[in-house]
Amino acid sequence: xxxxxxxxxxxxxxxxxxxxxFTTIGLLFILxxxxxxxxxxxxxxxxxSKINQMSSLVKKVRNLEDNIQTNxxxxxxxxxxxxxKTGKNLPxxxxxxxxxxxxxxxxxxxxxxxxxxxKNLLAEILSKKSEILELNMHVRSIEKFxxxxxxxxxxxxxxxxxxxxxxxxxxxxxxxxxxLVEKTFLFEPIVPGFKIWxxxxxxxxxxFISQGTASVSPNEVSRMEKRKITDARDIAxxxxxxxANDVQLLRNKRDNILRQINALNSEKTHLxxxxxxxxMENESIVKTVNSxxxxxxxxxxxxKGGVLKGGFLRSLKLQAISPRLFSKSVDLRSVSTIILESKxxxxxxxxxxxxFPKFYKKNIDYKISFEKNKKYAKLTILNSEKLxxxxxxxxxx
Numbered sequence: 001x002x003x004x005x006x007x008x009x010x011x012x013x014x015x016x017x018x019x020x021x022f023t024t025i026g027l028l029f030i031l032x033x034x035x036x037x038x039x040x041x042x043x044x045x046x047x048x049s050k051i052n053q054m055s056s057l058v059k060k061v062r063n064l065e066d067n068i069q070t071n072x073x074x075x076x077x078x079x080x081x082x083x084x085k086t087g088k089n090l091p092x093x094x095x096x097x098x099x100x101x102x103x104x105x106x107x108x109x110x111x112x113x114x115x116x117x118x119k120n121l122l123a124e125i126l127s128k129k130s131e132i133l134e135l136n137m138h139v140r141s142i143e144k145f146x147x148x149x150x151x152x153x154x155x156x157x158x159x160x161x162x163x164x165x166x167x168x169x170x171x172x173x174x175x176x177x178x179x180l181v182e183k184t185f186l187f188e189p190i191v192p193g194f195k196i197w198x199x200x201x202x203x204x205x206x207x208f209i210s211q212g213t214a215s216v217s218p219n220e221v222s223r224m225e226k227r228k229i230t231d232a233r234d235i236a237x238x239x240x241x242x243x244a245n246d247v248q249l250l251r252n253k254r255d256n257i258l259r260q261i262n263a264l265n266s267e268k269t270h271l272x273x274x275x276x277x278x279x280m281e282n283e284s285i286v287k288t289v290n291s292x293x294x295x296x297x298x299x300x301x302x303x304k305g306g307v308l309k310g311g312f313l314r315s316l317k318l319q320a321i322s323p324r325l326f327s328k329s330v331d332l333r334s335v336s337t338i339i340l341e342s343k344x345x346x347x348x349x350x351x352x353x354x355x356f357p358k359f360y361k362k363n364i365d366y367k368i369s370f371e372k373n374k375k376y377a378k379l380t381i382l383n384s385e386k387l388x389x390x391x392x393x394x395x396x397x
Contacts, residue, residue: 051206054146054199058208061142061195062218065211068135071128078125085118149195151212155320158186158196162207163359165198172200174361180205187218189225194218290333292387293326296394298345299354307393308356318356318393326391330381338379338394345396349374352397360392 083089106126113119143149150161159181166177180200184207190196193214199206211217216224257267295307302308303316307325310316330338342350353368360366365383370376379394381387 049204050201051199051204054197054206055208057142057146058197058210061139061146062210064135064139064142066217066219068132068139069211069217071132071135075125075128075132078121078128082118082121082125085121146197147199149197149210149212152190152192152194152196152214154192156190158188158190158207158209160357160359161196162186162198162205165207166200166205169198170200174364187222189221191216191221287331288329289389291329291331291389292381293323293329293389293391294338294394295326295392296328296338296340296345296396298347299395299397302393302395308395316354316356316395318358323391332381332384332388336381336384338381340377340379340394340396342375347396350377350396353377353379354395354397355379356393356395360387 106122110119110122110126113122150165152161162181162184163177166172166180167174172180184205186207187209190209191214193212195210195212197206197208197210199208209218295302297305297307299308299316303310306319307321308316309319330336340350340353342348350370351374355362355366362368363382365381365386367380367382369378369380
């Protein structure tokens with residue numbers, strides 16, 4: 001009876017392997033055809049845009065990565081079910097990325113398992129692992145036709161990555177880069193481990209994203225963001241209804257208060273105080289929204305404090321820092337300059353001033369002027385609307 005169960009299990013694995021084999025062959029034909037399109041793109045017979053071709057390839061990668069994620073989630077559920085049924089952990093150290101030795105151990109365990117339910121469960125785990133290996137092979141074969149992707153790390157955003165590619169890799173002028181990025185769909189927020197493929201040729205720019213090594217897919221991130229918006233809307237509606245009910249209660253109270261003059265005067269004083277507090281709070285919010293918040297210090301202090309990171313042969317980069325550190329600000333409704341004095345920074349002269357993040361451009365978004373003795377400098381904001389409610393770090397050398 002057990003041998004019959006084993007035959008059914010391994011026939012299932014063999015059948016799935018055949019399906020994956022033929023799927024692989026089909027995918028190779030697609031890739032060969034796509035490669036020919038890239039090689040002969042100047043031939044009048046091929047009219048597809050490179051951007052569309054890349055978008056199609058990245059979409060294939062995303063679909064494969066979605067399938068990998070689904071299989072990995074299924075494996076984790078199967079491993080949990082195995083532990084619940086047997087009270088034991090599987091011998092494999094890493095069930096998602098089985099080594100050849102671990103795979104053989106799992107196959108041996110399947111062969112020796114007498115419980116047909118557990119045997120089927122282990123066979124399903126091994127089958128899904130085989131699918132993951134095949135899918136990863138498909139991903140690598142498609143990526144051969146794509147440029148090297150940018151791997152996202154903590155603190156990055158799609159706009160910054162796209163601009164950096166156009167300005168620093170392709171040498172595109174800032175104005176043209178801004179126009180290209182403006183016309184391109186940028187995905188936010190991005191998660192560490194995402195892969196971003198940037199492409200620029202013949203005046204066309206494309207930026208495409210896939211899951212890469214991240215624990216969630218772009219589609220999942222998008223769904224989570226939509227849920228946040230929906231939840232916020234529902235909360236707002238609920239609060240609105242509560243407030244409407246509160247208004248009615250206040251109207252009822254008002255009728256009672258009118259009959260109690262002394263209580264009315266006391267309540268009036270209380271309400272006036274609340275109105276004053278709300279006005280002050282509102283003014284504070286308006287001021288914050290219209291202000292530029294900044295940190296200013298010497299380059300060495302900023303590196304030492306972890307605000308900037310870099311060093312020898314490496315350009316300085318702004319790190320992810322708490323908004324609370326931006327203790328200084330200027331209200332751009334009335335002030336457009338920041339004055340720097342060498343004595344405040346405990347330096348002899350102001351030789352060089354750098355503004356981070358660097359996507360704010362000198363002489364476009366701001367300009368810097370020095371006094372002759374280099375004891376004073378002035379940072380003038382040229383694009384107030386762009387810098388309102390933003391945070392910058394001013395590095396002085």
